[in-house]
Amino acid sequence: MAEVIDKIQKADMGQEVSKFNFWADKQPCWEKCHCPEMIKAECPATNYQFLPCWEIEGTYCKLDDHGATGKDTSICEVCRVFKKYGNGEPIRLKLYGKGIDTSMAELAKIAR
Numbered sequence: 562m563a564e565v566i567d568k569i570q571k572a573d574m575g576q577e578v579s580k581f582n583f584w585a586d587k588q589p590c591w592e593k594c595h596c597p598e599m600i601k602a603e604c605p606a607t608n609y610q611f612l613p614c615w616e617i618e619g620t621y622c623k624l625d626d627h628g629a630t631g632k633d634t635s636i637c638e639v640c641r642v643f644k645k646y647g648n649g650e651p652i653r654l655k656l657y658g659k660g661i662d663t664s665m666a667e668l669a670k671i672a673r
């Protein structure tokens with residue numbers, strides 16, 4: 562699965578507008594939420610644009626606690642990005658293991 566996702570991502574990044582890019586005709590969450598460059602660089606929502614952010618484990622906004630994996634999507638249910646683009650469908654995570662690393666070592670590295 563990870564190999565397939567990486568292949569799709571690489572194919573997607575080579576094209577300006579791709580059918581795999583969920584955000585192609587939308588205002589992406591990182592723009593709507595005014596995420597700083599440091600967050601955008603780490604967040605899987607920007608790195609895996611073929612899925613909406615609410616279907617990705619470990620996006621920045623799902624992490625409210627040190628050590629959290631970001632599986633809890635309750636914040637998405639009240640988020641204006643999901644309300645605008647989620648079509649009222651139930652949220653189901655589809656991409657795991659690509660989220661922001663919340664280990665102290667990784668956070669220290671990002672802060673440098």
Ligand code: SF4
Nearest residue numbers: 590614622637640643
């Ligand atoms: S809270 Fe959820 S829906 Fe809103 S921007 Fe973050 S990941 Fe996307």
